[in-house]
Amino acid sequence: MEERRYRSASGAAIALRRRRHSSSCRELAVRCPRLQLRSLSAATSAVWLAAYGLFVLSQNSMVLSAAIFITLLGLIIYLHFVKIDQESLLVIGSLGIQVTSSYASGKESTTFIEMGQVKDVVINEAIHMQKVIYYLCILLQDPGDPQGVSEVVPLFQSSKPRLDCLIEVYKSCQEILEQRKTTPQSSGIK
DSSP: OEEEEEEBTTSOEEEEEEEEEETTEEEEEEEOOOOOHHHHHHHHHHHHHHHHHHHHHHOOTHHHHHHHHHHHHHHHHIIIIIOEEEEEEEEETTTEEEEEEEETTSOEEEEEEEGGGEEEEEEEEEEETTEEEEEEEEEEEOSSOTTSEEEEEEOOTTTOBOHHHHHHHHHHHHHHHHHHHHSOOOOSOO
């Protein structure tokens, strides 16, 4: 297993872990920075100070209770549905591509795309605000038109790695896709 450090589009430090299981199977994982205690403490303190100010003005203890409840509920929702710690891509030449997002709470979200549906893996660019950002995406083959694309599936949406990191992932994916194109596919079980 090899790990390299990169930067995200926002400048945050991220790590790319590459594991080669075989010549036709690779796992690529981008780890995002962990939740910072400093930013968590700052947000909690701001909410509680505002609630204390309202308490002083209104003399109603429900304000403090509501602030504590809202802060805890917000933290649970953030950790379970928003904050992604790791995004991984498992490319198996004979089967397909598995995309997994691991949330800070431990929850995992997995999507599998059969290799027969994959037309290509490309690096695309988009203009966001006043920046050009790059992202990796899987082009799904249109069943009705072999030359067409039915859907574009973006990868690493949370970590948003910069181009240098995306090139490493792209090269690994293309090696496996090229192997698949050059080796004849069996049409049944013998």
